[in-house]
Amino acid sequence: MRRRLIQSTLAVVLVVIAVFGVSLVIVETRTITESARERVESEAVRLASIVDSRLIVEDQVTAEILSNQVTEDRYAVIRIPGKPPIEVGTEPDGDVISASAPGEEGETVTVQEPRSSVTREVGRTLLIIGLVALLAVIAAVLLAIRQANRLASPLTDLAETAERLGSGDPRPRHRRYGVPELDRVADVLDRSAERIARMLTAERRLAADASHQLRTPLTALSMRLEEITLTDDPDTVKEEATIALTQVERLTDVVERLLTNSRDPRTGSAVTFDLDDVIQQQLAEWRPAYRSAGRAIVTSGKRHLRAVGTPGAVAQVLAALIENSLMHGGGTVALRTRVTGNQVVVEVTDEGPGIPADLGSRIFERAISGHNSTGIGLAVARDLAEADGGRLEMLQAKPAVFGLFLSRTPPDRAREDEGRQTVR
Known part of the structure; x- marks a missing residue:
């Protein structure tokens, strides 16, 4: 492209020079x-x-007297009736420009100038x-090179950006080139x-969340199938099969929630549910692993509490904490329930060494872990809690x-209470 721009600009300039140059020469x-002819005629007059x-x-007219009146490169002949011609200067060879002027006394003056002087001029x-x-x-070549570099380099850069996007590197470059059209293309590419980048992040996050959240129900399901x-004992088989079906339902709920969160991570389906049922379900699932x-x-605290949220999401949060x-x-490991104000609190604690001080403020960040784990369990748990209007904190x-x-x-009812308080 750079060569084509230079060649086209140079061709335009050469055409303009040829047209106007030839006309100017003529x-x-x-x-x-x-002008030379007019000068010779003026000299003769x-x-x-x-x-x-x-x-x-009646003064004398001689070549010596007139020599100072004739330009050096010109030749003059004065013809006076009854007298021989008077020559001033050297007669030129070849083609000449000649002019004659008659005098009032009957004389004729002829002045010649070699055409070579005109040719030299x-x-x-x-x-x-x-x-x-x-x-x-x-100047045209330099300008063409400058313009070609100004246009070709950005186009090459934009092509590299598009190629990087196609190869899976979605980092925007935020480069601008001072050319409105190219800057518009750069804006679109950025x-x-x-x-x-957002789509890839969402896909990676979905894959990581799926692998993490599906692992626990699958582990529990495999344990129940092993028990079967x-x-x-038919009664034991029936009991374990019932629990396995519950795990399958939980798996279905996890998958549906993952797909919902991949579209809108803040979307919740909060309802009022019995918190004891969710806690007992988690105890039943995790007791074999702890045994x-x-x-x-164990569990302790207030009973028969009802909370607002998605039972499946709450179960996943508790499962992440228990795991x-x-x-x-x-x-x-103890699960304690209590009431504070208008909220139900489920505390999960153990008797271990606790959380290192350097991880305390970052424990809910993704990929942060002090024991070589995935580091996404608590981050996913917090997202699930916040999706239904709750929150998860390290106390x-x-x-x-x-x-x-x-x-x-x-x-x-919460929205009605907020509206009533606003009116007041």
Whole structure:
């Protein structure tokens, strides 16, 4: 492209120079020739008037007297009736420009100038025109190179940006080039890069959340199926199968919630539910794992509490906290329920070493973990809690105490209370 721009600009300049240059050469040549002819004619008239003035006073007319009146490169012949011709200067060879002027005393003055002087003057003019044309061509080439670089380099840069987007690197470059059209293309590419980055982030987040949230129900389901394969008691098989079906329903709820959050992570489906049912479900699911680890999981606090939220989401939050205690904590894990103001609080604590001081303020950030785990469990749990209007907080670092805060007021009534307070 750079070469084409330079060639096209140079071609335009050469055409302009050819058209106007040839016309200028023709005009200047004619002008110089006419000017030389007028000078010769003027010279002849002037000499004729000088000869007339001398003849009137009957003075002598000689070549020596008139030599100072004739330009050095010109030749003059004065013909006076009854006298021999008087020659002034050297007669030129070759083609000449000649002019004659008659005098009042009957004499005739002829002045000649070699055409070579005109040719030299025309040559000088052509040289000047040629130098100007050369300077114009050089200036045009430099300007074309500058413009070509100004246009070609941004286009190459934009092509590289588009190629990076296609290869999976969605980082915007935020480069502008001072050309409105190219800057508009750069804006579009940057916005596309930002959209692609958000989409890739959402996909990666969905994959990470899915792998993390599906792991616990799948583990519990596999444990129930193992219990079924190891017993011959029909009642035990029936009980374990019922629990396995519950796990399948939970898996379905997790998948649906993941898909919903991938579209809008702030979308919740809060309802009023019995908190004891969710807690007992979690105890039943996790007791075998804790029993295998030689540890216990217990519950205490107020009973028969009702909270507002999505039961499946609350179960996933509690499962994430219980699993963290199993993997990173120690001793007995306790789930305590209490009421504070208009909120129900579920505290999950254990007897382990707690959370390191350097991780305390960042414990809910993604990819932050002190035990080489995925580091997304608590981040996902907090998102799930906030999606239904609740919140998840770390209440104490050593030993670790996490609190899940849920509202006790249904969403419609809470909005009515807020409106009533606003009116007041």
